[in-house]
Amino acid sequence: MATSTIERSKRKTKIQEALVGWGFVSIPMGLFFVLSIGIFFYAIYISTYNWGIMGPRGFLGIENYTKAIHDPIFLKAIRNSILYAALVVPLQTMAGLILALLVNSKIKGSRFFRSSFYFPSVASSAAITTLFIFLMAPEGLFNKILTFFGVDVPNLFNQGAWLSDSRTALFSVIGLNAWTTSGTMMLFYLANLQSIDGSYTEAAIMDGASRRQVFWYITMPLLKPAHFFVVTSGMIGALQLYDQAILAGGADGSPDYSLMTMVLYIYNACFRQFAFGYASAIGVILFIIIFSLTMFQKLIFGNDAWKAND
Amino acid sequence: MINMAKFRRYFFYGTLIAYSAFTIVPFLWSLSTSIKPQDEVYQSNLIPHNPTARAYATVFGKIQPNFPSLFANSLFIACVVVILHLIFASLAGYAFARLRFPGRDVLFYLVLGSMMIPDQLRLVPIYQLMVKMGLISDRPSNYLAIFLVKAISAADIFLMRQYFLTIPRELEDAAKIDGAGPVQTFVRIMLPNAMPVMATVAILTFQGTWNDLFWPSIILQSPNHWTLPFGILQFKGQFSTDWPPIMALVVLSTLPILATYIFGQRYIINMQLGSSVKG
Numbered sequence: 001m002a003t004s005t006i007e008r009s010k011r012k013t014k015i016q017e018a019l020v021g022w023g024f025v026s027i028p029m030g031l032f033f034v035l036s037i038g039i040f041f042y043a044i045y046i047s048t049y050n051w052g053i054m055g056p057r058g059f060l061g062i063e064n065y066t067k068a069i070h071d072p073i074f075l076k077a078i079r080n081s082i083l084y085a086a087l088v089v090p091l092q093t094m095a096g097l098i099l100a101l102l103v104n105s106k107i108k109g110s111r112f113f114r115s116s117f118y119f120p121s122v123a124s125s126a127a128i129t130t131l132f133i134f135l136m137a138p139e140g141l142f143n144k145i146l147t148f149f150g151v152d153v154p155n156l157f158n159q160g161a162w163l164s165d166s167r168t169a170l171f172s173v174i175g176l177n178a179w180t181t182s183g184t185m186m187l188f189y190l191a192n193l194q195s196i197d198g199s200y201t202e203a204a205i206m207d208g209a210s211r212r213q214v215f216w217y218i219t220m221p222l223l224k225p226a227h228f229f230v231v232t233s234g235m236i237g238a239l240q241l242y243d244q245a246i247l248a249g250g251a252d253g254s255p256d257y258s259l260m261t262m263v264l265y266i267y268n269a270c271f272r273q274f275a276f277g278y279a280s281a282i283g284v285i286l287f288i289i290i291f292s293l294t295m296f297q298k299l300i301f302g303n304d305a306w307k308a309n310d
Numbered sequence: 311m312i313n314m315a316k317f318r319r320y321f322f323y324g325t326l327i328a329y330s331a332f333t334i335v336p337f338l339w340s341l342s343t344s345i346k347p348q349d350e351v352y353q354s355n356l357i358p359h360n361p362t363a364r365a366y367a368t369v370f371g372k373i374q375p376n377f378p379s380l381f382a383n384s385l386f387i388a389c390v391v392v393i394l395h396l397i398f399a400s401l402a403g404y405a406f407a408r409l410r411f412p413g414r415d416v417l418f419y420l421v422l423g424s425m426m427i428p429d430q431l432r433l434v435p436i437y438q439l440m441v442k443m444g445l446i447s448d449r450p451s452n453y454l455a456i457f458l459v460k461a462i463s464a465a466d467i468f469l470m471r472q473y474f475l476t477i478p479r480e481l482e483d484a485a486k487i488d489g490a491g492p493v494q495t496f497v498r499i500m501l502p503n504a505m506p507v508m509a510t511v512a513i514l515t516f517q518g519t520w521n522d523l524f525w526p527s528i529i530l531q532s533p534n535h536w537t538l539p540f541g542i543l544q545f546k547g548q549f550s551t552d553w554p555p556i557m558a559l560v561v562l563s564t565l566p567i568l569a570t571y572i573f574g575q576r577y578i579i580n581m582q583l584g585s586s587v588k589g
Contacts, residue, residue, distance in 0.1 A: 246543065263430045
């Protein structure tokens with residue numbers, strides 16, 4: 001009699017807990033299912049239609065996809081996005097690691113240095129890109145500094161027009177973003193560095209390892225979770241380049257499509273050509289690229305780096 | 311030997327100081343340009359010879375929409391999104407961390423997996439959905455579209471869950487023995503103990519929403535609804551060579567971020583990164 005009452009009340013608590021659990025997640029998960037999961041499948045659906053301002057005008061199957069891979073401007077956008085990611089990711093990773101190592105040592109003013117290194121990554125990309133466009137203008141501060149160091153700017157191959165010459169525009173944006181994002185990457189490395197147990201390095205030094213050996217054989221492998229996180233999130237962010245491109249090059253990614261990125265191309269297909277089916281197909285292609293690169297990196301770094309997130 | 315160590319020390323500090331100059335000078339330059347008269351804009355003096363407040367008068371009055379309007383919109387949107395994230399992420403985060411209910415783990419892995427869906431894939435279907443719902447218009451209901459798009463953040467749910475996992479179970483058990491149900495336990499015990507992570511979520515969400523250019527440039531229709539980054543994008547085209555007013559907007563839009571940064575730094579550095587890298 002007594003046990004069954006206890007069991008009944010235990011079951012009652014269990015059911016109550018489940019109901020509260022569902023209650024707590026119901027609204028967030030409801031929104032999530034519509035605006036994230038549902039929208040994902042809706043995107044694939046739209047991408048198979050000829051979809052204009054007035055809605056769907058006929059089923060196309062994979063025609064939007066074949067159209068995309070034959071479009072020279074889209075191919076240019078892919079090339080730009082990949083070149084951008086291939087340069088920005090190593091630059092921001094290296095800069096982030098070096099900055100983290102610098103400010104991790106016990107030095108005077110490390111808080112100040114940490115804050116000033118991190119600040120560019122919290123300022124808005126609109127503000128910072130606009131500022132950068134001003135600094136990189138032909139008469140701007142950057143060229144003044146080059147002139148000070150003896151560079152003959154007016155006779156440079158691009159006459160110092162860093163953002164309005166199609167040969168240097170993308171590389172200038174790469175420089176800008178390696179600078180702004182390195183602060184974030186520094187923080188990720190810093191968090192990881194501070195979690196490393198000092199006894200490993202001490203033991204290695206006791207055994208006569210040099211500073212260099214300690215760094216390459218002890219510290220670097222222990223930074224694996226940060227390497228994975230920095231490279232993966234850096235790659236995903238880089239492939240989504242939009243703000244800096246539209247600010248510096250306008251919707252066309254000027255000059256000469258040198259700043260046309262995959263996302264800017266989606267924007268154009270949507271709001272200038274009103275080809276929503278086509279734009280959606282490009283979104284799906286972007287997702288496939290990001291998804292396969294993430295899986296590929298997971299494979300390289302192994303499963304334990306992934307698990308470090310749990 | 312001593313000289314070598316000294317040299318290393320100088321080199322070390324030299325690098326640190328040089329790099330921090332590299333990050334600070336551009337911002338000082340925008341401040342300086344915003345108070346320069348037009349003819350000094352391209353001169354390389356940091357301190358203006360004839361400082362003027364013309365640019366600030368322009369952005370506060372002459373431009374349409376003016377700075378106060380852009381600022382109010384940015385602040386309104388950022389605050390609502392912060393509140394939505396705090397409510398939804400704490401509810402879902404707590405349920406995923408501590409409550410047992412069927413389907414919990416499947417749901418949680420779906421949330422984690424969804425972080426790989428780029429916003430740009432969502433652009434077309436979200437836009438179509440919002441058009442169907444009549445939210446793409448000049449009316450104030452246009453704000454609702456932004457709130458819906460940004461209401462749920464998988465990253466914040468994850469962050470909250472990880473934090474709730476670290477709160478000792480004894481606290482909860484004590485409340486249960488006192489007869490508190492799950493809702494009471496959540497409100498009276500868990501939420502007060504989760505203040506540091508709530509602060510982290512609030513600051514990161516505020517900064518992310520305040521700085522966002524992508525969704526406002528797609529969703530907001532009326533200039534009366536523009537946010538600061540969107541305003542900067544628009545005015546940069548209009549004012550092509552008149553830099554001081556644009557630099558004034560750059561300075562003014564960075565100040566709130568600087569404020570959240572100064573007051574909230576410790577929450578970001580210790581929390582967000584700790585939980586995403588260390589676990």
